[in-house]
Amino acid sequence: MSKKTNKRPALTAKEQCDHMAAHNIKFEKCSRQDAVKFLTENTYYFKLKAFDNNFYKNADNNYYNVDFANLQDIAALDFHLRSLILGLTGDIEHSLRIRFNNLISAYDDIDPYEVLHTYHQDQNAFYAKKNQSYKPKNEFCQSVYTQGMLDKYISAQPIWLFWETCTLNSLIQCYHSFLYHNNIDDIIYPLLFGMRLLRNAASHHNCLLVPSNTNAKKSIRLSQMLDWLIEDVPADDRTLVKIHVLSDILLHDFACVLLTHINLVRSRKIRDGRLHAMQSFINRLDKHKDWYQDETAHYKKIFVLRLHVMKILLMSVVRFYEKTDQGEISDSMTSLTALPIRRNKSRS
Template structure:
């Protein structure tokens, strides 16, 4: 035990200093990482040209280690493969979430036009709501101008229109988080219901993780707040009953990556009207499905200890396959009545609930009748 502790200290000391690619490979080899499928020379080149040690080492958390911290079935090629899959998955997510953000602005604009809304009042309502939220949560005072992100590409329009604050200036300069909050404010004030709104926070979280180059295929360290509407909509998308389908529906409730990716898929289905955008994602999804399955047998080996990673891969493959099938049916108008629910567009909330109440005049007449 003492030897193991002193060894751990030596490893930490080594990591504190900047290691070159050869030293990095030696450090991994000291923990049982093999260089058989991928040679040390190839691994060194990959670490020098394609990634860096801290990032690629994050993926080793998927693999089984013994009490001394050594791996029993891990070749560097596995880490290299996971790193590439993770990169390509992030690229797919960034394209899909970019489509969603653009489509959300289009929907927002169409709803404003539909109710003949004042684009300036929409911003005033949003700013009032934000001030109230900040006040109730005892946060620092909300700064309305903080939503207008100034850069060399936006400073001209900001200088020209900031004093008036039309909604279209807000759209061109705000963050995705502010866009979602403003959209929610509009829905509440104008009594609209949109099934995509609860999904947008999952979209934002995964978009931010992908844009910041966070490793996605690592074991989750926290639980999630489940999005109820996923429980209603994902079974519609995943129409073919199977064990993988049931496992996927369970993962959606517990795994942040699968939960947020489901939010992205459903939002893209509902929001993105452009057939060109849809077809691009279908093509990209088909390419990614081929890539994720290329070395699937590496992770399915029981000695690897990659049970959760395999479950994540199975869930993503199923979700993407069903997305591709859905879009192809949508193109030829062959969606079932149940599948039509996934493309349901925003509608006004009912003004009244329950039976219509009698008018004041009718109530007076009824009262006089009872007295006589």
């Protein structure tokens, strides 16, 4: 028999506010009228309700001292965070293609057509182990925006066509195949997966500022690069950042995005544009910082810590670029921008 679910009726925005009020959510900093308007024009109840997991409840499942404005604020922070992530990861995806192209062009013994052929062989072997078939043409995503390009070049299947039409996941997998078969080390490769996960979550409008049941996997490379980035941060905060970035999945993936962006994005104009966006988000984090210290609201500690760690990471990136421009960057910080290194020629 199928599992029965308790179906809940669809409520109007006014009824949703009544339901929240019944659980002790106040409407003092934000009036009920404005709350109804917010739930009608800015977001929807199910999404906003997800953010209430950042607050403790009493034994009766009611909130202690939470105002609708507190939920409104987290929703706004989440929106700004997703916007920042989408901008950063868009830069990364473009810059990864540039790096891939530059590496292929740098070595005479690398055939750009063979790069894609080898990737297809790797994928075919991977799927064969799972008793599944692999269809290379499915890697080329067709749409009204790519069809003309595909019609013209698909028979030859150059790597450049692949970049322009593949998913980010396929791009990363192909880059891994290329690095492996050509004995090239790229410091940021292990970080690309965390970057991709956060990019996908942001692009699908998932709520990011909610507690997670998933812990981050330990990464030696991330830990090393994080040490370089936050070397000037006071000791207590440095320890706090290391502990939470290496354990909290959101902070882990956010650090992957920032560090990958530092390493991959070489355009000064793109960099300066993102720095402006980072500073804007830092300012938004500070807008209601007094609320997060209000013990009567019973914010969960992890929520407040996440915001604090994000701010430290972003400020560290800003300082990194300031020191770079002033010529005051340390040797370890310089390592954050290390280019890929080829150990020897291709594997046989």
